[in-house]
Amino acid sequence: MPSFTSSxxxxxxxxxxxxxxxxxMSxxxxxxxxxxxxxxxxxxxxGKYVPLGLTLLGPIIVNILLFHFTLMHGGAAGGLIAAVFEIFLIVAYRRSFRGIFDADPPPSTTI
Incomplete structure (x- = not known):
């Protein structure tokens, strides 16, 4: 007689x-x-518009890290590596990002 219990x-x-x-996904x-x-x-x-590329990828990397630290609890190695590369490139292109930290920047007069 066959058994219907599953192991x-x-x-x-x-x-x-x-x-x-x-x-x-849905x-x-x-x-x-x-x-x-x-x-x-x-x-x-x-190698063109690198600061724009970094600006697009930055929030995505932050979301990858938040997903792994808050919901998945593991597997964040790829996100951490991407974050290290992102920070390295931001430091390398810091002149392009220096205006972000101005508290009261003057308006641009040229268009």
């Missing part, structure tokens, strides 16, 4: 990270983020 445990309910990732939000990642990466690879 496998029942599947676990989806975790917060799985639910969040599925929501981002809403096409990740498609938009992927396009920004490709554009930012191409700007860095070509």
């Amino acid at each position: 496998r445990p029942p599947p676990l309910p989806p975790s917060d990270s799985t639910t969040f990732a599925n929501l981002l 809403s096409k939000y990740m498609t938009f983020v992927a396009v920004l990642m490709v554009i930012g990466s191409l700007l860095l690879l070509v």
